[in-house]
Amino acid sequence: MVFYMGLGLQLIGFASVGLCLFSGMNKGNYGQLEFLQLVGGSLVFYLGQFVRSKHQG
Numbered sequence: 001m002v003f004y005m006g007l008g009l010q011l012i013g014f015a016s017v018g019l020c021l022f023s024g025m026n027k028g029n030y031g032q033l034e035f036l037q038l039v040g041g042s043l044v045f046y047l048g049q050f051v052r053s054k055h056q057g
C-alpha cells in the first residue's frame with residue numbers, strides 16, 4: 001500500500017511540474033508561483049521516489 005502512495009506522490013509531483021511549465025509557456029514569463037510549483041513538485045516527486053524505493057517488494 002505504501003508503494004502505491006509513493007507512486008501517487010510521484011504522479012502529483014510530475015503533474016505539478018508539468019503545470020508549471022505549461023503556465024510559464026502561456027504567460028511567457030515564470031513568476032514566483034511557477035517557481036514554487038517547480039520546486040514543490042520536484043520535492044514531492046523525489047519524496048515519492050524515496051518512499052517507493054524503501055517499500056518496494
